[in-house]
Amino acid sequence: MEYYLHLIYSLFMFIIGTLFGSFFTLAIYRIPRKQDIVKTRSYCPTCKHKLGFFDCFPILSYVSTIGRCRYCKKSISIRYPLIEFASGMAFLITYLIFGFSWQFFAVVIMFVYIMLGVGIDVMRYKMTDEEKEELKKSN
DSSP states (O other): OHHHHHHHHHHHHHHHHHHHHHHHHHHHHHGGGTOOSSSSOOBOTTTOOBOOTGGGOHHHHHHHTTTBOTTTOOBOOTHHHHHHHHHHHHHHHHHHHHOSSHHHHHHHHHHHHHHHHHHHHHHHHHOOHHHHHHHHHHO
């Protein structure tokens, strides 16, 4: 019985990690562009179509649409499902090492800050000149 409970907790931690990863992909894209990360629904960066509920889970959406936007059929960057999967694995591995303890929460908080910090810096570097000019005009 204890084995099954541990298995359920492990699966739960992976799912929670992927949900955080889904939010990370949104925040990493929007924060450098000074866009809202709380109220505005997720959208395709190419066609700007608002995503449906199931489209907001990059791993599932990426696999079901074979890496293309459901609406405009343009390729979706592999970074979305990779970040979500990496976050799920980080949460799972941290749980397997520390269980539910203060160390688990400390490592997860550090992971969140590192993931967002590195991701936002990389995204700032990858922004096009047009996006940078648009940001300068809006300020």
